[in-house]
Structures are given as C-alpha cells and as structure tokens.
Amino acid sequence: MAADSNRPIEVIRKRTDFLTANRGKRFATPNFVLLAHRRRDNHAVSADTVRYGITVTKKIGNAVARNRLKRRFRALLAQTLPAYGIAGVDHILIGRKTDKEADFAAIKADLEKGLTYLAKKLGEKC
Numbered sequence: 001m002a003a004d005s006n007r008p009i010e011v012i013r014k015r016t017d018f019l020t021a022n023r024g025k026r027f028a029t030p031n032f033v034l035l036a037h038r039r040r041d042n043h044a045v046s047a048d049t050v051r052y053g054i055t056v057t058k059k060i061g062n063a064v065a066r067n068r069l070k071r072r073f074r075a076l077l078a079q080t081l082p083a084y085g086i087a088g089v090d091h092i093l094i095g096r097k098t099d100k101e102a103d104f105a106a107i108k109a110d111l112e113k114g115l116t117y118l119a120k121k122l123g124e125k126c
Contacts, residue, residue, distance in 0.1 A: 010049055021036075021090045027118055031107050033093075034092070034093055034115070036086060036089050036115075036121075052090070053093070056069050066095075069095045070095075079108065091115075
C-alpha cells in the first residue's frame with residue numbers, strides 16, 4: 001500500500017494535467033486503462049496529495065452509458081485510492097468499450113492490481 005488513508009485526494013479538472021499524465025506509466029485491462037504520472041516538484045499541488053481523473057469518450061456509448069461508467073469509476077476510486085493511491089502522482093482512469101458490463105468486484109481487483117503495479121514502476125514501496 002503506497003498511501004495512507006488520511007492523505008488528501010483531489011480531482012483533476014484541467015486538460016493540461018490530463019495531457020501531462022498521458023506521458024506517464026500505463027496499465028491496461030479490458031475495462032479500462034490506468035495512467036500514472038508523477039507530478040514535478042514545483043507543482044502547485046502538494047506532494048502528499050493523491051489526484052485522479054476520469055475520461056470516458058463517446059466511443060463507449062450514449063450519455064446514459066458514459067455517465068454510468070463514470071459513476072462506477074468514481075465509486076471504485078473512492079474505495080481504492082485511500083489504500084492504494086500513490087502520493088504525488090496523478091491517476092487517470094480511461095474507460096474502454098466492452099461487450100458486456102463487468103462485475104464491480106472484478107474491476108476493483110483489476111484496479112488494485114494496476115495501482116500496485118504502477119507503484120512498483122514509479123519506484124514506490126507497496
């Protein structure tokens with residue numbers, strides 16, 4: 001586990017932060033792609049803050065399907081980031097189109113596995 005449960009968690013809202021995170025490490029599953037990018041030392045956000053962003057494109061489906069996927073991702077991140085989030089890193093979750101909707105527990109297991117993998121890639125202790 002890379003982060004304490006009392007670390008602040010913020011939402012990424014600026015497009016430039018999403019574009020910067022695209023240069024980071026990635027972990028792909030059939031349901032999503034997880035990006036992790038360490039913020040530079042002089043970034044405006046403090047180094048102990050865990051940040052996340054969610055991207056769901058129109059390829060996923062109509063607005064109802066996209067909003068449902070975003071709600072699921074928010075719930076997953078709320079449960080997972082306090083324990084597995086990496087401090088000083090921006091996490092981006094990009095939705096992928098699948099034939100059938102995956103089980104919540106299976107996606108959560110993939111997300112935990114991905115966060116652990118990316119923590120090792122970024123040099124964090126787990």
